[in-house]
Amino acid sequence: MLLIKNGRVLDPASNKDSLLDILLDGERISRVGANLPVDGAEAFDATGLIVAPGFIDLHCHLREPGQEMSETIETGTRAAAHGGFTAVCCMPNTQPVNDTASVTRGIVERAAAAASVRVWPIGAASKGSKGEALAEIGAMKDAGIVAVSDDGKPIATARLMRQVMEYCSSLNLPVIDHCEDASLFAGGAMREGPQSVRLGLNGIPAQSESICAGRDVEMASLTGARLHIAHMSTRGSLEYVRWAKKQGLRVTCEVTPHHFTLVDEDVRYDSNYKMNPPLASRSDRAALIEGLADGSVDAIATDHAPHHPASKDVEFDRAPFGITGFETALTLGLTELVIEKKLSLMRLVELFTTGPARVLGIERKIAAGEPADLTIFSTDREWTFRAAESPSKSRNTPFDGRSFRGAPMATIVAGRFVYRR
Numbered sequence: 001m002l003l004i005k006n007g008r009v010l011d012p013a014s015n016k017d018s019l020l021d022i023l024l025d026g027e028r029i030s031r032v033g034a035n036l037p038v039d040g041a042e043a044f045d046a047t048g049l050i051v052a053p054g055f056i057d058l059h060c061h062l063r064e065p066g067q068e069m070s071e072t073i074e075t076g077t078r079a080a081a082h083g084g085f086t087a088v089c090c091m092p093n094t095q096p097v098n099d100t101a102s103v104t105r106g107i108v109e110r111a112a113a114a115a116s117v118r119v120w121p122i123g124a125a126s127k128g129s130k131g132e133a134l135a136e137i138g139a140m141k142d143a144g145i146v147a148v149s150d151d152g153k154p155i156a157t158a159r160l161m162r163q164v165m166e167y168c169s170s171l172n173l174p175v176i177d178h179c180e181d182a183s184l185f186a187g188g189a190m191r192e193g194p195q196s197v198r199l200g201l202n203g204i205p206a207q208s209e210s211i212c213a214g215r216d217v218e219m220a221s222l223t224g225a226r227l228h229i230a231h232m233s234t235r236g237s238l239e240y241v242r243w244a245k246k247q248g249l250r251v252t253c254e255v256t257p258h259h260f261t262l263v264d265e266d267v268r269y270d271s272n273y274k275m276n277p278p279l280a281s282r283s284d285r286a287a288l289i290e291g292l293a294d295g296s297v298d299a300i301a302t303d304h305a306p307h308h309p310a311s312k313d314v315e316f317d318r319a320p321f322g323i324t325g326f327e328t329a330l331t332l333g334l335t336e337l338v339i340e341k342k343l344s345l346m347r348l349v350e351l352f353t354t355g356p357a358r359v360l361g362i363e364r365k366i367a368a369g370e371p372a373d374l375t376i377f378s379t380d381r382e383w384t385f386r387a388a389e390s391p392s393k394s395r396n397t398p399f400d401g402r403s404f405r406g407a408p409m410a411t412i413v414a415g416r417f418v419y420r421r
């Protein structure tokens, strides 16, 4: 038994914001109320802290199996726990690709043995994510996948997208879409614009993403499938999502902390600023923040993409895309969105909890009987992020050395502390 005392409980599902105690009994929440008796339970004093439902990250790369130099399920989920996440969805672009039930089972078993937080695998849409034949989606669902994606690449053709969507519809699985038009993207390293010209890097136009988002919103309209746009970075894509929601289509989307924090003008000749989709224009960033505030965006997801230092420590155009993200996600949300008065603290919590849960078709709330997953954080704790101290095996972040206000203080999964600051 664990009693969380005197915290300010924020529960977006019930819109509750009040000083309450929460009693956890094993893996479940047993009581929520004012002044609950300690009665022999272990007590945690949350005075001055926010107590939220456990954060869910819809998008990360744990690199296991196959790229354990960069990250493992053990190290990645430890970093996730430090960031306040209680569950993470890992993308299938491992080696081998998670495109069969046996790879999925391997991930689930490894997570049961070594993970700090819940690991919910995402299965590939096509075999090897090659964009040709369908992966073993039904068998992977039985083995534990929560969604399907060829993340890292777009689903090559509308015809294949139709097959994936029709199949996933019958299984009620969301299709997570990495939107990119390969012919426009080709050879690009950052967003096309004055800064790419200044740096002499090949540019990628915003339309590389939005053309594909438009295509797939149309495909969701054709099939009725659940479509989730990953790491959405452009105003154009957001307009397609808004249109789809207005039509009542089952279309959702996520935005990463780096896309609501940084813009293309911030890019320096440093591969820690290289990610896909690339950092966007000021106007795109403003649109994403509007979408986060008005409900058009459903979730904040990290796209935590660790790369071993040796692979990132090369010329910008040769470096792989991606940055780490678990430990800076919440604090970037607090700093860039809440302190800047772009959205309320309740809305920020929703984007990390009930929002992503809804995308997966589950609920997340603080009530008796619910899983004992909680994220406890401070909105005023001052600290400096040091990538060298991260439990992640990788250091590829543009936020190393940056000072923040607000930090995760404790992460609880199934009634146990997996992180305490």
Ligand SMILES: [Zn+2]
Pocket: 151, 152, 153, 178, 230, 231, 276, 277
């Ligand atoms: Zn992606």
